Amino acid sequence: MQPNIPTPAAQYGASARRWNWRRALSSTGSTGDAVFRVILFLCAMLILLIVVSMVTMMAANAMPSIRRFGFGFLTGRDWNPVADSFGALPFIYGTIVSSIIALIIAVPLSLGVAVFLVEQAPRRIARPIAFLVELLAAIPSVVYGLWGIFVLAPFLRVYVEPPLQKWFGWLPLFQGRITGIGLLTGGVILAIMVTPIITAVVRDVLAAVPVSQREAALALGATKWETTRVVLANAASGIAGAIVLGLGRAIGETMAVTMVIGNVPQISASLFEPSYTIASVLASNFSEATDELYLSALIQIGLILFLVTFMVNGVAKLLVWSVTRGTSGTARAT
Amino acid sequence: MSEVSVSGKNFRRVVNTLMTSLTAACAFFVVATLVIILGYIAIRGVTSISWQFLIDTPKPVGEGGGIGNAIVGSFIMMLLSSVVGLPLGIAVGVYLAEFGDGWMGNIVRFVTDTLTGVPSIIVGIFIYTLIVLPMGRASALAGGIALALIMIPIVARTTEEMIRLVPTSLREGALALGAPQWRVTLGVVLPAASSGIATGAMLAIARISGETAPLLFTALGSRFYNYYLDKPMSSLTVQIYNYAIGPYDVEHKMAWAATLVLMALILAINIAVRFFTRQKV
Amino acid sequence: MLIPKKISQAVLALVLVTVAAFGLACSGDPVGKNSGDSGGGTVQLQGQGASFPKPIYEKWMSEYGKLHANVRIDYQSQGSGAGIKAIQSRTADFGASDAPMSEEDMKKADGEILHIPTVLGAVVLTYNLEGVAQPLRFSSEVIVDIFLGKIKKWDDARIKADNPNVTLPAKDITAVYRSDGSGTTQVFTDYLSKVSPEWKQKVGTDKAPKWPEGIGMGAKGNEGVMGQIKNTPNTIGYVELAYAKEQKLPVALIKNSSGNFVEPSLEAVTAAAAESAANMPDALHQSITNAAGANTYPISSYTYILVYKEQKDAAKGKALVDFLWWSLHDGEKYVKEKLYAPLPPDIVKRAEAKINSIMSGGKPLRQ
Numbered sequence: 015m016q017p018n019i020p021t022p023a024a025q026y027g028a029s030a031r032r033w034n035w036r037r038a039l040s041s042t043g044s045t046g047d048a049v050f051r052v053i054l055f056l057c058a059m060l061i062l063l064i065v066v067s068m069v070t071m072m073a074a075n076a077m078p079s080i081r082r083f084g085f086g087f088l089t090g091r092d093w094n095p096v097a098d099s100f101g102a103l104p105f106i107y108g109t110i111v112s113s114i115i116a117l118i119i120a121v122p123l124s125l126g127v128a129v130f131l132v133e134q135a136p137r138r139i140a141r142p143i144a145f146l147v148e149l150l151a152a153i154p155s156v157v158y159g160l161w162g163i164f165v166l167a168p169f170l171r172v173y174v175e176p177p178l179q180k181w182f183g184w185l186p187l188f189q190g191r192i193t194g195i196g197l198l199t200g201g202v203i204l205a206i207m208v209t210p211i212i213t214a215v216v217r218d219v220l221a222a223v224p225v226s227q228r229e230a231a232l233a234l235g236a237t238k239w240e241t242t243r244v245v246l247a248n249a250a251s252g253i254a255g256a257i258v259l260g261l262g263r264a265i266g267e268t269m270a271v272t273m274v275i276g277n278v279p280q281i282s283a284s285l286f287e288p289s290y291t292i293a294s295v296l297a298s299n300f301s302e303a304t305d306e307l308y309l310s311a312l313i314q315i316g317l318i319l320f321l322v323t324f325m326v327n328g329v330a331k332l333l334v335w336s337v338t339r340g341t342s343g344t345a346r347a348t
Numbered sequence: 349m350s351e352v353s354v355s356g357k358n359f360r361r362v363v364n365t366l367m368t369s370l371t372a373a374c375a376f377f378v379v380a381t382l383v384i385i386l387g388y389i390a391i392r393g394v395t396s397i398s399w400q401f402l403i404d405t406p407k408p409v410g411e412g413g414g415i416g417n418a419i420v421g422s423f424i425m426m427l428l429s430s431v432v433g434l435p436l437g438i439a440v441g442v443y444l445a446e447f448g449d450g451w452m453g454n455i456v457r458f459v460t461d462t463l464t465g466v467p468s469i470i471v472g473i474f475i476y477t478l479i480v481l482p483m484g485r486a487s488a489l490a491g492g493i494a495l496a497l498i499m500i501p502i503v504a505r506t507t508e509e510m511i512r513l514v515p516t517s518l519r520e521g522a523l524a525l526g527a528p529q530w531r532v533t534l535g536v537v538l539p540a541a542s543s544g545i546a547t548g549a550m551l552a553i554a555r556i557s558g559e560t561a562p563l564l565f566t567a568l569g570s571r572f573y574n575y576y577l578d579k580p581m582s583s584l585t586v587q588i589y590n591y592a593i594g595p596y597d598v599e600h601k602m603a604w605a606a607t608l609v610l611m612a613l614i615l616a617i618n619i620a621v622r623f624f625t626r627q628k629v
Numbered sequence: 630m631l632i633p634k635k636i637s638q639a640v641l642a643l644v645l646v647t648v649a650a651f652g653l654a655c656s657g658d659p660v661g662k663n664s665g666d667s668g669g670g671t672v673q674l675q676g677q678g679a680s681f682p683k684p685i686y687e688k689w690m691s692e693y694g695k696l697h698a699n700v701r702i703d704y705q706s707q708g709s710g711a712g713i714k715a716i717q718s719r720t721a722d723f724g725a726s727d728a729p730m731s732e733e734d735m736k737k738a739d740g741e742i743l744h745i746p747t748v749l750g751a752v753v754l755t756y757n758l759e760g761v762a763q764p765l766r767f768s769s770e771v772i773v774d775i776f777l778g779k780i781k782k783w784d785d786a787r788i789k790a791d792n793p794n795v796t797l798p799a800k801d802i803t804a805v806y807r808s809d810g811s812g813t814t815q816v817f818t819d820y821l822s823k824v825s826p827e828w829k830q831k832v833g834t835d836k837a838p839k840w841p842e843g844i845g846m847g848a849k850g851n852e853g854v855m856g857q858i859k860n861t862p863n864t865i866g867y868v869e870l871a872y873a874k875e876q877k878l879p880v881a882l883i884k885n886s887s888g889n890f891v892e893p894s895l896e897a898v899t900a901a902a903a904e905s906a907a908n909m910p911d912a913l914h915q916s917i918t919n920a921a922g923a924n925t926y927p928i929s930s931y932t933y934i935l936v937y938k939e940q941k942d943a944a945k946g947k948a949l950v951d952f953l954w955w956s957l958h959d960g961e962k963y964v965k966e967k968l969y970a971p972l973p974p975d976i977v978k979r980a981e982a983k984i985n986s987i988m989s990g991g992k993p994l995r996q
Contacts, residue, residue, distance in 0.1 A: 050530030051447060057439035058448075058456045061504070064497065065459045068466070068474045075477070094839035095810075126374025134368055135375070145622055146379050152618050153385065154558025156585045157607050160592040161385055163860065164600065171861075191801035193861045195846055206381055213378075237364040266467030268561040273593060276846035277808035288846035293561075296469050298849055299837075300476075301565050302710030302810040304717060304734055313473070320470050327465035408687040409875065485675060485720050568677075570703050571690070580675060580703065593848070595855030595876050 069320070076314035078307055087314060093279040095303075100311035102318065104279035108197065108289035109319075112271060113264040115201025115285070116208055121257055123205070124212035125246075131213075132220040133242045144217070151210035159273030162203045167194035167274055170202065175286055190284035193276075198285040200275035204267055208260035215259055215334060219252030220245060222338045248337075255333025262326040266319065268293040292319045386611070393608025396601035402609070406571050406587075409596050415606045417573045421488065421581040422610075425567060426557055428492030428577065433499035434549055438538075440500065441507020441545075446533060448508070457508075463501040471497050472562035480566055488574070488581035491567025495556040502555065506548025510541040547621050554617040558610065560585035584610045672948040676704040678712015678725030680850040681813045681869045682932045685748055685967040686725065689960045693952055700948045706850060710810020710836050716742060716935045722945055724935035727812025728836050729914035743983050744914045744933040745953055749902050749970040751893035752816050752928040754881040755873040756865040757858050758783065758798065764892070766791045768884040769824035769919075769927070775865065776804055776821065777828065778844040783863065791884075798863070805857045805866030808847030810836040816930040817867045820918035824927075867928075870898075871968040885927040886919050897926035898970040906973045913976075913983055931972075936987060943989040950994045953984050 079087065083100060090101015127147060131140045171194025182188045223245045231241040246253070276288020277298055292315050303309040404414025444457055475494040480486050514537050522536045523529075538545070560583075568580040569587065584606050591603035676686070683706040690702040709726035716724030717738045729744055754767060771787050774780045780787060784797040807814045815836045822829040832838045840847075845864070848857040855872045858864045870893050873880045882890040891897050901920040909915055919927045934953065940946025957977055964971045972980065985995050 046531070047529045050533070054439050054443035054447065057436055058443045058452075060436065061440055061456060061463065061500065062459050065463055067478075068470070071474060071477055072470075092839070095837050096833055096835040096839060123374050123378060126371040127378050130371035130375045134371060143375055143379060146382055147375075149615070149618060150378065150382050150385075152554060152558075152614050154560065154585060154610065154614070156560040156589050156592070157389070157558070157611065158385075160588060160603055160607055161388060163592055163856075165384075165388055167860070190843075191803055191863075193803050193846065193864070195857065195861060206385075209378055237360050239364040239367040240360070242367070262465055266465070266469075268467060268469045269589060273589075277849070278840070278842075278845070278847045280842040282843060287843070290847075293467055293469050296473065297561055297564060298808050298847075299710075299810070300473060302708055302714050302837075304710065304714045304737065316470055316473055319467060323465050323467055324462055327461070331461065408691050409684060411691070480720060481718060484718075569705050571687075572673075572701050572703060579673060580705070590852075593850070593856055594852035595859050595872060596852075 069317075072313055072317045072320065076310055076317050079310035079314040082307065083311075087311070088318075091281060095305065095308045098305070098307050100307070102292075102311075102315050104281050105290050105292045105295050105315060106318075107281045108200075108275065108279075109265055109291040109293070111197055111285075112200040112204055112275065112289065112291060113261055115198065116204030116264045117257060117261060119202065119205035120209045120212055120260060124209050124216055124256070124260070125253070127209070127213045128216035128220055129242055129246070132217055133245065134238065147210050147213050149210075150206065151214070155207070155267060155269040156273075158203055158207060158270035162199065162270055162274040166203060167199050170194050170199055174198075179286075186283035187285050190282070190286045192286055193288075195274060195276040195288055196284075196286050197275065197289045200271045200289070200291070201285070203270045203274055204264045207267060207270065208263050211263055212256045212260040215256035216249075216253055219249045219256060219334060219337050222252070223248050251333050252337030255330045255335075255337070258326055258333060259330035262323050262330060265326065266293055266323045267291075268297050272297050292316070389604065389607050389611050392601070392604035393611075396605040397608060401602070401605055405573060406582075409598065413602070415584065415587055415602065415609070417570065418582040418584045418587040418606065419609065420573060420575075421567070421570070422557065422584040424575070424577075425488055425492045425495060425563070425581060425583060426553060428488065429495035429499055429556055430549075430553060432493060433496035433552070434503055436496070437500040437503025437549075437552070438507050438545060440504035442511065442533060442538070444504065444508040445511035446529075460501045460504050463497070464505070467561075468498055468559055469561040469564075472565050475562065476565040483578070485578075486566060486568035486580045487578045488567055489577040491563045491581060491583065492577070494562035494566045495559060498559060498562065499552045499556050502552040503545075503549055506552075507541070507545050510544030510548065511537055513544065514540045543624070547625055550617050550621050554614050557613055557617075558585060560589055564589075671699045671701055672944050674700070674702045674722045674945060674949055674952070675720075676702065676723045676725060676934075677707055677715040677721040678935070679709040679727050679812045679932060680706040680852055681709070681727045681750055681752075681811075681930075682725060682748060682969070683851070684871045684875070685964060685969050688963050688967055689952075689956050692960070692963065693955060696955075697951075700952065702948075702952060706852070708807070708809040708836075708850060709812030709815070712812075712935065713810075716937070722936075723949060725932070726935060727930050727932040728815035729912070729933065730935065738937075741938040742935050743938050743987065744912060744935060745980055745983055746913060746931045746933050746972055746976060747953075747956060748964050749898050749917075749929060749931055749972065750968075751870040751898045751926050751970075752813055752820075752867050752930065753870050753873050753893045754865060754867055754883065755855070755858060755876075755878045756881070757862055757878065759862060760798065761795055761879070763795060764879050764882055765795065766882045766884070766890045769821075772883070773821055773825040773828050775802060776806075776841070776844060777831065778841045791890075800863040802845075803861060803864045804840075804845030805848055805854050805861075805864050806840055806845065807837070807849070807851075807854060809849045811850075812836060812930075812932065813851055813867065813869060814838065816916075816918060817928060819916055820928045823919040874968050883927055885923075885925055886921055887923045887925075889923055891924060891926050893926050893928075895965060895968070895970040897924055898929040899973070901925035901927070901929040902931070902970070902973050902976070906976055909976060909979065913979060929970075938987055940987060940989040940994065943992075943994070946987060946989040946994045950984050950987050954981070954995065957981065957984075 087102050089103055091103045092099045092101045093104055131144050171192055175192045178188045227244060227248060228241050231244045271291050272294035277290050278288040279290045296316055300312055303312050401414040403416040405417045407413030444453055448457060471494050475490050479490040518536055518540055519532055522532045563583050563586050567583055570580045570582045574581050588603050588606045591599040686704050690704055709728050712724035712726045713730055713734055715721035768791055781802060783802055784799045818838055819834045822834045848854045851868045851872050854866045855868050855876055858866045859876055880893055882892050885891050900922055901917045904920040904922050904925060905917055914933060917929050957980055961971050987994050
């Protein structure tokens with residue numbers, strides 16, 4: 015048994031050493047090699063083609079709406095298919111607020127779990143727990159939605175929202191009617207869904223911090239927790255990456271949120287009020303939009319979602335990479 | 349900590365114990381959430397499931413009915429997406445591992461990662477425009493391809509990682525014997541990495557088996573057993589969604605039972621993978 | 630290392646075999662694109678649309694399937710909006726909607742679309758209110774103000790005025806409405822627009838209007854609205870009668886144009902249709918909300934199946950007209966048990982004529 019948990023990052027180490035050797039090989043290929051290479055290249059090109067056509071298709075179909083509303087689309091509050099007036103702000107608001115609620119809950123929880131698994135728990139406890147946490151990520155979105163409708167929403171309605179309103183009702187966040195369906199429920203479901211993702215990345219990041227740092231801190235007489243703080247500080251940007259990755263997942267999540275968020279395009283300060291996210295308006299209304307402008311507006315919303323998740327994931331990867339590259343000695347993680 | 353002292357050392361010890369127990373509490377809380385979710389599925393599912401339910405097709409409300417066609421439909425679409433997605437994903441993975449070191453490889457890697465992050469509802473819309481509209485109807489084919497698009501980047505990146513783990517000595521040995529590179533890759537490197545690739549493939553299949561959003565507009569749904577790829581097809585996930593949002597108690601029971609079937613499949617794959625790979629992590 | 634060698638090599642072999650199939654998949658021709666009515670003589674029809682008539686349509690299709698083993702009719706309830714879109718884009722063989730297609734929608738279809746009325750139904754107000762046993766009574770003004778957000782509490786004086794003997798809770802009202810494009814919504818808002826100029830001006834009649842903010846929540850389909858009402862206390866919403874009755878939730882009495890509080894019953898719906906049946910236009914669709922007459926239920930509606938007059942596929946067209954014909958005649962016996970009202974006799978006659986006018990390749994499909 016190895017004392018350290020190998021990480022994907024650490025695994026890259028071996029590959030880097032084979033480098034020149036393979037480069038040399040490809041230049042001496044035979045006909046078979048050329049054919050092989052071309053086939054693989056075409057497959058790779060197919061992926062490029064798919065993603066490029068995805069973007070162009072969406073951009074082309076979103077054109078009528080982009081031309082009509084311009085940047086006002088992002089700031090418009092009015093979503094009214096009857097009047098051909100489309101503003102995406104309520105959906106952007108719902109997406110952002112539900113994701114923030116998810117992160118507020120999930121980040122401390124995930125950090126706690128990851129620290130427990132990497133720094134504190136003995137391996138024979140850490141392994142099964144790590145597996146169980148990963149299982150949480152294997153549960154399909156629609157199953158979270160089902161559970162959300164019949165278990166979580168009634169639970170929040172009866173046991174969580176009334177006390178919140180009683181104690182914090184002076185905050186606009188907790189005013190309004192209590193139904194169990196709304197931003198808060200959507201955020202809580204999302205929190206459960208992103209926790210395993212953030213936990214997994216933070217675990218990798220923590221494991222990538224050199225053991226020598228821990229030893230140094232312990233040698234200086236630090237307690238276990240103080241050592242952990244040193245480790246956390248060193249892994250900060252990687253942890254930030256994990257959080258952003260969780261954000262990316264939360265933004266794009268569709269089914270579970272659609273089932274518990276209440277599907278109303280409104281901007282309300284209250285977390286108890288129903289809301290709508292970009293992904294859930296697509297799921298609810300895409301199959302019926304007959305009007306060209308309506309369809310175009312929906313696709314523009316989809317395009318925004320695509321671009322935002324794209325950027326968020328890019329940032330996350332850069333951040334995670336900035337921590338893990340030090341130990342892996344390779345720059346492969348794009 | 350029976351004596352709480354203000355002295356620095358004790359304070360640090362208290363903080364240490366406190367934080368340690370707090371992280372343990374986090375772990376406990378997360379695991380408890382999993383247990384609660386799975387527990388609900390198990391209890392509500394088991395009390396609703398029956399053999400007839402597993403083979404029947406949906407019937408008008410109040411006349412029983414089951415999810416036989418949804419199970420078959422999910423299976424067919426998973427098979428289709430595996431047939432399309434696995435070879436393509438593995439091919440892209442091999443490309444990335446073997447030739448993916450230049451700028452082209454970096455672009456492909458970047459785009460593949462981008463595809464991983466694309467919300468699945470977007471994939472559904474893309475396939476709707478690309479396949480459903482030209483074909484004139486929703487179909488299992490469209491659903492399967494949509495799932496394949498979700499599968500490809502996952503399989504590609506695991507394949508790349510696994511190939512990069514194959515020891516150099518293995519390749520060098522084969523190359524030294526005069527084998528061309530394509531034979532080395534297909535005959536030596538891929539078999540050596542096959543267990544890892546198979547693991548990745550199984551996890552990708554588990555992932556797509558739970559996808560709903562890309563099937564909503566592409567495969568739609570059906571009340572019948574359907575074996576034709578050009579017809580709308582029912583799937584477990586879409587069926588669960590439709591039953592879950594509805595008002596009927598019988599349909600809610602069916603949703604839980606269908607969820608039990610789906611979760612049994614997903615857990616079986618995950619646990620099998622864990623069982624085979626337990627030496628690793 | 631990971632999975633045992635034997636297994637993994639078997640898996641790899643399988644993968645290599647599928648590479649052949651992958652070549653096929655890459656070359657781009659979708660499998661079985663032209664297989665049309667594959668399946669050994671069985672005809673498969675795909676319908677899509679309104680959730681309002683789903684219970685009766687599913688019953689019909691199930692019963693019809695028992696009589697005709699070679700015809701399989703599939704119906705996906707996704708809302709009237711989706712039904713109209715599906716028939717326009719020809720992604721379904723027939724659409725279903727409670728809202729007639731607009732002129733504009735008709736123009737977007739690549740052929741003449743017929744409205745075949747099938748049954749009548751009532752849009753009812755149903756609610757989840759603990760401790761209130763007897764059915765509530767609502768006047769149209771109160772309904773308008775609840776959905777405009779002006780009446781916010783269940784114990785509002787104006788609700789109390791219509792229900793003097795009922796103890797209403799001092800809770801917030803949560804309205805539940807449709808988040809998808811819905812014929813049921815169209816019927817409901819059509820009614821509200823007829824009774825209230827304010828509603829007409831602020832919200833209007835549509836399948837997916839912009840609801841006033843802060844009145845409640847949206848849900849998908851009659852099923853979704855009903856589910857949300859059932860799961861959430863202190864809610865009120867509008868659904869087809871059959872949905873509320875099956876759930877044993879209360880349905881409200883609504884004050885009609887003659888000033889009577891009318892319970893949504895099949896007779897009251899039939900009465901509403903009878904009021905205007907004589908004025909039914911050739912297109913065979915009309916609004917019957919807020920009908921005159923002492924016993925009419927004011928939020929009643931026809932629901933329609935949308936079909937192309939010219940069927941491209943003769944076999945499918947034949948199966949479709951036969952099914953439509955059957956549903957108007959033999960199918961009628963299931964209508965009342967599913968809590969819908971049958972069409973008035975002269976509307977059936979005119980629907981028959983419509984069905985007879987459906988052609989394929991210039992020939993009528995029904996002789």
